[in-house]
Every structure is written in structure tokens, then in C-alpha cells.
Amino acid sequence: MNDRTVCVYGVGSSHFGKQPDTSPSELAWTAVAEALGDAGVDSVDAVYVGTVFGAPGVAQRALHALGIVEVPILTLENACASGTTAYHEAFTAVGLGRYERVLVLGVEKMTAAFDGAIHPEDTDAEGRSGLALPALYAMSAARYVHEHGLTPEQLALVSVKNHRHALGNPRAQYRGDHTVEEVLASRLIADPLTLLQCCPIADGAAAAVLGPDRGEPRDIRIRSSVLRSGALWDETSPHVWGFDLVAATARDAFDQSGVGVSDADLFEVHDAFTIGEIVTTEALGLAEPGGGGRLVESGHTTIGGPQPVNPSGGLLSRGHPLGCTGVAQVAEVVWQLRGEADARQVGNARIGVVETMGGGVAGIDGNACVVSVLERPHAGPGAR
Amino acid sequence: MNDRTVCVYGVGSSHFGKQPDTSPSELAWTAVAEALGDAGVDSVDAVYVGTVFGAPGVAQRALHALGIVEVPILTLENACASGTTAYHEAFTAVGLGRYERVLVLGVEKMTAAFDGAIHPEDTDAEGRSGLALPALYAMSAARYVHEHGLTPEQLALVSVKNHRHALGNPRAQYRGDHTVEEVLASRLIADPLTLLQCCPIADGAAAAVLGPDRGEPRDIRIRSSVLRSGALWDETSPHVWGFDLVAATARDAFDQSGVGVSDADLFEVHDAFTIGEIVTTEALGLAEPGGGGRLVESGHTTIGGPQPVNPSGGLLSRGHPLGCTGVAQVAEVVWQLRGEADARQVGNARIGVVETMGGGVAGIDGNACVVSVLERPHAGPGAR
Numbered sequence: 001m002n003d004r005t006v007c008v009y010g011v012g013s014s015h016f017g018k019q020p021d022t023s024p025s026e027l028a029w030t031a032v033a034e035a036l037g038d039a040g041v042d043s044v045d046a047v048y049v050g051t052v053f054g055a056p057g058v059a060q061r062a063l064h065a066l067g068i069v070e071v072p073i074l075t076l077e078n079a080c081a082s083g084t085t086a087y088h089e090a091f092t093a094v095g096l097g098r099y100e101r102v103l104v105l106g107v108e109k110m111t112a113a114f115d116g117a118i119h120p121e122d123t124d125a126e127g128r129s130g131l132a133l134p135a136l137y138a139m140s141a142a143r144y145v146h147e148h149g150l151t152p153e154q155l156a157l158v159s160v161k162n163h164r165h166a167l168g169n170p171r172a173q174y175r176g177d178h179t180v181e182e183v184l185a186s187r188l189i190a191d192p193l194t195l196l197q198c199c200p201i202a203d204g205a206a207a208a209v210l211g212p213d214r215g216e217p218r219d220i221r222i223r224s225s226v227l228r229s230g231a232l233w234d235e236t237s238p239h240v241w242g243f244d245l246v247a248a249t250a251r252d253a254f255d256q257s258g259v260g261v262s263d264a265d266l267f268e269v270h271d272a273f274t275i276g277e278i279v280t281t282e283a284l285g286l287a288e289p290g291g292g293g294r295l296v297e298s299g300h301t302t303i304g305g306p307q308p309v310n311p312s313g314g315l316l317s318r319g320h321p322l323g324c325t326g327v328a329q330v331a332e333v334v335w336q337l338r339g340e341a342d343a344r345q346v347g348n349a350r351i352g353v354v355e356t357m358g359g360g361v362a363g364i365d366g367n368a369c370v371v372s373v374l375e376r377p378h379a380g381p382g383a384r
Numbered sequence: 385m386n387d388r389t390v391c392v393y394g395v396g397s398s399h400f401g402k403q404p405d406t407s408p409s410e411l412a413w414t415a416v417a418e419a420l421g422d423a424g425v426d427s428v429d430a431v432y433v434g435t436v437f438g439a440p441g442v443a444q445r446a447l448h449a450l451g452i453v454e455v456p457i458l459t460l461e462n463a464c465a466s467g468t469t470a471y472h473e474a475f476t477a478v479g480l481g482r483y484e485r486v487l488v489l490g491v492e493k494m495t496a497a498f499d500g501a502i503h504p505e506d507t508d509a510e511g512r513s514g515l516a517l518p519a520l521y522a523m524s525a526a527r528y529v530h531e532h533g534l535t536p537e538q539l540a541l542v543s544v545k546n547h548r549h550a551l552g553n554p555r556a557q558y559r560g561d562h563t564v565e566e567v568l569a570s571r572l573i574a575d576p577l578t579l580l581q582c583c584p585i586a587d588g589a590a591a592a593v594l595g596p597d598r599g600e601p602r603d604i605r606i607r608s609s610v611l612r613s614g615a616l617w618d619e620t621s622p623h624v625w626g627f628d629l630v631a632a633t634a635r636d637a638f639d640q641s642g643v644g645v646s647d648a649d650l651f652e653v654h655d656a657f658t659i660g661e662i663v664t665t666e667a668l669g670l671a672e673p674g675g676g677g678r679l680v681e682s683g684h685t686t687i688g689g690p691q692p693v694n695p696s697g698g699l700l701s702r703g704h705p706l707g708c709t710g711v712a713q714v715a716e717v718v719w720q721l722r723g724e725a726d727a728r729q730v731g732n733a734r735i736g737v738v739e740t741m742g743g744g745v746a747g748i749d750g751n752a753c754v755v756s757v758l759e760r761p762h763a764g765p766g767a768r
Contacts, residue, residue, distance in 0.1 A: 001482065023507060055505050056436050056463045057743045060613060060751045069615040070632070073752065074469060077459045079440045085458060089473075096480040098385065121439050123407060229444060231453040248454070359441045367444040368457065 002095025004212050007219040008374070009101075010039025011331035013206035016319035017173040020111045020203070024054060027205035028062035028107045031327075035103070039209035040216075044068065045099040048090040049075040050082035050106040051323035053113040059105060068103070080270060081227075081358030082106065083206065083326025084370035088227045090210045091372070100211055106327035107205040114201060134198050134273065136360075138190035140240045141275035145192065147238055147290070150278065152192060154293030156183035158274040159196045159316055161302050166313025168303075168344030173202050173319030197274040202319030206327035208334070213377075220334045223351075223373040224256035230366035239289070242276075242357055245366035246283035250355065254285075257373035261285040264307060264373070265349040266336055268329035270357040271314040280355060281309060284371075303346060311336060311344045326356040326370065337376040351375050386479025388596050391603040392758070393485075394423025395715035397590035400703035401557040404495045404587070408438060411589035412446035412491045415711075419487070423593035424600075428452065429483040432474040433459040434466035434490040435707035437497040443489060452487070464654060465611075465742030466490065467590065467710025468754035472611045474594045475756070484595055490711035491589040498585060518582050518657065520744075522574035524624045525659035529576065531622060531674070534662065536576060538677030540567035542658040543580045543700055545686050550697025552687075552728030557586050557703030581658040586703030590711035592718070597761075604718045607735075607757040608640035614750035623673070626660075626741055629750035630667035634739065637755035638669075645669040648691060648757070649733040650720055652713035654741040655698040664739060665693060668755075687730060695720060695728045710740040710754065721760040735759050 012034025014027045036042060047068060049059040059075050078085040083106030090102040110118075117134065120127035126136060144150055160180055166172035178196060186195040213221065230245040237244070254260055261284055269284070271277035278292035286307060287295040295301060301309035312318045312332040315325060333352035335341045352374045359367030396418025398411045420426065431452060433443040443459050462469040467490030474486040494502075501518065504511035510520060528534055544564055550556035562580060570579040597605065614629040621628070638644055645668055653668070655661035662676035670691060671679040679685060685693035696702045696716040699709060717736035719725045736758045743751030 052440050055507075056461055057505075057748075057751045060743065060748055061508070064614075064616055064748050070612055072611045073462075073613040074473065074611075075461045077440055077461065078457070089458065092482065096482060098476065098480060121441075123439075124445070227456045227458075228454055229457040230448075232448055359444065364441075364444055364448050367441045 002092065003097055004095060006091050006094045006210055006222045007213050008222065008330065008334050009041060009209045009211055009219050010035045011208045011334045012038055013171060013328055013331050014204050015171050016202050016204040016321065018111050018201065018203060022203065024058050024107050024109045025062035025065060027109065027203060028105055029066060031205040031207040032066060032103065032105060035207035035209050041101055041209050044071060044101045044103040044209065046072045046093065047103045047105060048086035049073065050086035050326060051075060051108055052077055052079060052082050053110065054107060054323065058107060078368040079359030080272065080322050081326055081356040081368040081370050082323040084354065084356040085227060085368060087208065087326055087330055088225045088370050091222055091225045094210050094212060102210045104208040104210060104327055105205065106324035108321035108323040109203045110201045110321055111203050134190040134193055137273040137275055138193045141192050144240050144275060144279065150293045152184055153180050154297055155192060155197065155274050155278065156180045157296045158271060158277045159183045161296060162271060162310045162314040162316045165303055165311050165344055166317035168342060169313050169318060172313045172317050173200055174317045193273055199272045199315040199320035202321040204319060204321035204324045206324050206331050208327055208330050218338055220337050221375045221377045223259065223375050224253045225370065225372040226253040226256065227368060227370045229368050230360060230364050233365035240279055242360055242366050243279050243283050245369045246280055246355065246357055249369040249371045250284045253371035253373055259351055259373060264351045264353045266307065266311055266346045267309045267353045267355065268312060268332050269309055269355040271310055271316050272320060277309065284355060303344060308346045311341065311346050329354045329356060333374050337374060386476065387481055388479060390475050390478045390594055390606045391597050392606065392714065392718050393425060393593045393595055393603050394419045395592045395718045396422055397555055397712055397715050398588050399555050400586050400588040400705065402495050402585065402587060406587065408442050408491050408493045409446035409449060411493065411587060412489055413450060415589040415591040416450060416487065416489060419591035419593050425485055425593050428455060428485045428487040430456045430477065431487045431489060432470035433457065434470035434710060435459060435492055436461055436463060436466050437494065438491060438707065442491060462752040463743030464656065464706050465710055465740040465752040465754050466707035468738065468740040469611060469752060471592065471710055471714055472609045472754050475606055475609045478594050478596060486594045488592040488594060488711055489589065490708035492705035492707040493587045494585045494705055495587050518574040518577055521657040521659055522577045525576050528624050528659060528663065534677040536568055537564050538681055539576060539658045539662065540564045540581065541680045542655060542661045543567045545680060546655060546694045546698040546700045549687055549695050549728055550701035552726060553697050553702060556697045556701050557584055558701045577657055583656045583699040583704035586705040588703060588705035588708045588712065590708050590715050592711055592714050602722055604721050605759045605761045607643065607759050608637045609754065609756035610637040610640065611752060611754045613752050614744060614748050617749035624663055626744055626750050627663050627667045629753045630664055630739065630741055633753040633755045634668045637757055641757035643735055643757060648735045648737045650691065650695055650730045651693045651737045652696060652716050653693055653739040655694055655700050656704060661693065668739060687728060692730045695725065695730050713738045713740060717758050721758060
């Protein structure tokens, strides 16, 4: 639908982790300065921001101090997909010729909002039942195990893989070389999910600069980006919660991109909990329904395998500052496609996919899902 | 910049006021159902939502229960201008051909978030000094009085006028026939602002349906909509805080609309506090700097005068549910331009202007401002 090709010119991020003494502005400054420098751009026409728990004006506070003033600043909330929602709106704005240089910023300081996990809303049925997010994902996992016979070891392997990937990511919150046994022996949070199968509370910011194709070899082309919200979830469906939304969004994104899932060289997906990655790889079409456990077991999605998933460490290990996450995923894909991912580099990466799934309480099959297909358009240093 | 003319097809709103027993979804359902019915539209391609303090997913919770599913739902925060920011994004999306039918929803349940006034952020200099919003506006008023010699009576007249306007608005939160003496004798909140000069905490929702021009006589054409964020405020400026941002945004909006401020028949502006309307009428060009007090005194901005300001009662009397307000302003202008405003109808209204100013703490001259010029394109029942 866009009138012109859109590229990511540059990306940046803060460190990820619990950083209670670092303000949201400081997190944002680090990410934005890196992204602008990486893009070789010193001014922008508009800013799209993702945050969930940021105070009103959190972006303006940070941006005005950087001299980013007078341009439209738009702050979007779409639960865990807030950052990718901001990216999607920026992509569309550039594609339709509305702006020439757009900054995307994801910023979240979760340690300022919560002392433990995210509290459920007590106006939702889930909240009134005390069902926090780990419990919801645990129910999803239990249902999945019932339907497909996933083993605890297969589930734990997602955590093992992503934590090992994060060993190569100096920005990641947790970088641990864990065994399946260690993952299963970690503290039980919500059966069957143990501590190492749940993403941590994190603070962080990530940024990207988007614009029309300018012929720079380092720029990464966005082949497609699709945003959808979910339907009311049919609890009689054999698909667990979220599957249908991710599958529909991915189908549209691949259709619009002109490439298929088998063409993709790497994926950054929403592994807020281990079961999330299992279900998402199936919804994306990397495995048949019920095949997600065998997929991770096969090494297919490990760095060195044919189609690595979450080379950054994912939400489980890089961390999950909600509104930041989608932009951090985009940054990782850009680094990978350029061949700038150092110890976690995926070999000969030409096409990368970002998927973020946000929310989904109150009986909804996801508040929002964004899937985007990115491509290294020129032979560059990433070609190994 | 848009490729095609955009119209408001229909509008709706809940009642405004403290409604602690009404959920955000219930508020939204009332507004959305009215707007869809008014527009004669039964499905939409996308939804832009304004809210400041709404919980993550507040819009999805409401919309999915109405069967509005699978389409993009984008929730925007821009302080008091959140609703108009959502409207602006919808306007642009339709104008650029991205969508054919867009729902705009503003929803805010402030009684769920606050038991009194909005708390300042303690990470801001203002917050650390205990300067809540009434105090900030009071300092602005004190500076204005020093610069221009505004009298307490002139300031109070804004409240008298807007409360009297609200007598004709059955949806308004407060409908009181107050004298200047009563306004000045009401409880002092922050010198010189008394209780009746401060907008109340409110719950409410408003909605609008936008699409391309379809030739319907009842549709209201949007001649322009402009969104800007502010600059760092220069405290040595003779202009009080916010003036420069509103003036710059209004200048662009009038330029793009092809009409001038003298062509406008009515205005819905951001009178969160009486001083706000004084400053805003000057920034819009209705009066010279320093002339805002004499303007209201002259009756120029009263219903029956040449250019009524806030015929709905404004934020002071209709109420100010933050993320809802901008959409409520649009709804009022639409009702006025159609001649459907009953007891508060402005005679022969052909052109109306909406202005909302959001935020502006941390030394910033406004987080965002939106100004939009709307027009009744056909002779219809509003032509009196």
C-alpha cells in the first residue's frame, strides 16, 4: 500500500536490565544518540514512541533535551507490541510520503512501575482471579501440552537456547549458560513455567531512524510490516491463545513482502515465556502445529542452524522492557542483516523477521500483533 | 499534504462527569455506538484512540466487545491533546488513502486514577517543587497579570461565560449560572485561580468516524489539522508558557485551511483553567497579545456574539476527561456546524476550530498542540 520503499537507516539501544538509578530520559538518550549517529542523520521530521507504563510526556522530556522539538511526537501503547506499533506507524508514514526522516523510540522503565511482576487489572476477569501474565501463559502451556504432548525438556530448551544466544550479546540483561536441568530446577513460577522460562522485569530503550531508500549499502529495507489486533478468543479452539492472531498477521506480512517463511534467515520473536516461542514459531509457519518442540530440539532455530530464532537472546534473556522490546527486536535484525552482530552473528543473513505480540487479557486473542520482514538489499559486510 | 478531502461522518459521546461506577468500556460503548449510528457506518478499517491514564488495552477491552476486531487499534498519549492527536492521525490516515473508515475514540476514567487532582511527576523539577497543574497555570496567570494588567473580573468572566454556555449542554458535567462575584468567591485553589476557574476531574468518552468525502450533506469537512510539539520554553519570553506553541500550530492550521481566524464562526479551545482560554484566544489571533481579557468582556466570544468560544461549556464546565477531551471538542464543532446544538447553537455556523494543548511540564512549552479547522460544506439544517 506504501508509495515508496522504506529503509531503516540506523539503530541504537541502551543496556537492558534493572537500572533503577537511570531515568527514562537517560535510557532514551543513549538509544537515540546511537541511532542518529548510526543513521548519519542529525534531525528528524517526526517521532513515534512506544511505551506502556511511561508517564505522560516521557518521550517529550527526553527528546526536548536532545533538541528534538516542534516536530510531531506521537506516543503509542499496544501492550508488549507498543514498540513495534510505533515502528509500524513510522514505516507507514515514510512509505506514504508523510515524512522523510522518522525517529522510532521504545522506552520503558519497569522498575519504576513495579516491584515485582506486572499486576493484572482487577477490572478484568483474569485480574479478579489473580491471574497475572505468567499464570495466563502457564495455562496456555498446559493446554498446549495436553493437545500436543510437549515435554518439559522441549519447553526448557527454548530458555537454554536463548540464554546461550545472549552470551554473545553484551547488551543483554541475563547471559547464562544453563542446562535443561537447571532451567527445570529453577523456582516454579506457574506450572509448568519455571523462573528461567519467564522474561524478567527490565528497564531499557531502543531507537531506529527510518526514511525512504537513499541507496546507502548499510541501510536495511523493510519489505513489509503488518499490524492487527485480535479477535475474541474462542476457548473451544484447538489453538492456544494468541496463535490465530500471530498466524494471520504473519500470513499478511509474508504475502506483502513477496518472500516466504522459508526464505527468512533469522527471527526475533515474542518469547515472553518459553511457551510463547513454541507457539509463535508454529504460527509463523516454521513448524506445523504441535511441531514447535521438535523444532527447537532439532537445533533448527539455534545460531548455527538454518533459521535461528532470537539470536539476541530474546525477551527471556535480553530482557523485556515492554514498550522498548519491539524496537530492540528491529535493532537486532538490522545488526544481524548488516553482519554487525559480533559473537552472535547469524551467517549470511539476508532476510530477517520481527514478530511482537501484545496483550490479550479479557478474553481477547491479543491486543495487537506486528510482523515485519526486513532485508539487506545490497551485498555488504554482512555477506559471509 | 493529504491526497483527498477528509470528512467527519458522525460523532458521539457519553455524559461527562464523575462516574465511578461506570467502566471505561461502558463509557466507550455509549460514545462509539452513537458515532457509528450518526455516521451510518457499521464497520471500520482502523481505530485511533486517545487516553492518558487508561490501562494498557483499555480500548481493546471496549472495542472487541462491540465486534470491532482484527483491524489495527492504535492508542495514543499526548497529555491533554491525546484525543486530538488520535483524531489528527485518523485524519492523516484517511487523507493519504490508508483507510476508508476510521473510528476515533477518546476515553478517560480519571476517578479510577486519582482521588483528587492529577499528581505531578516527582522526576520533574515542577513535581519535586509540589507544583501540580493548577499551580503551574496560576504562575502563568500571575505572569500574565504582571505583563498585561488583566483584572480578576476579566479572568473570572471566562468561567461565567463557559458555565452559562454549558446550561445548554445536557452532557456537561457542571451547568451553573454563576456571577463574577461567585466565581471569585469560590475556594482559592492557586492564586489567582479559584475553584470555578479550574476544570474538574471527569470521566467520559467521545468518538468520531472519519472517511473521505462521500457527498453526504451532514458530513463535516476537515479543512486542516496540524500537530506540533513544543520547544523548550524560554522563561525570559514576554509570552507565557504555551503561547508560542499554540500560535505556531494555529498559524500552520489556518495557512493549510485557506481560511483565516476572522472567518471562523466558533471555537472549542483548551480552557483547562480560565487563564488558558485568555492566552489561547490571543495565540489563535482572536485578540492581540494582552487583549484576551477585553475580548471576553466585550461579549465577542459569548454565544450570540460574533465568534463564540467554547459553546459546549469547554473543559471548565463540560469537564476534562483528558484523553477524551479532544474528541469531545470535535464532536461539539460537528454538532454546531450541522445546526444540531440545540439550546447552545451558534447562529449560522459554517467554520469551526478545535484547539487542544497538552502537557508542558519539565520546562517544555507544551508536549503537543493540535489545531484543526472544520467546515460545513453544504447548505443544510445548520444554515439559520
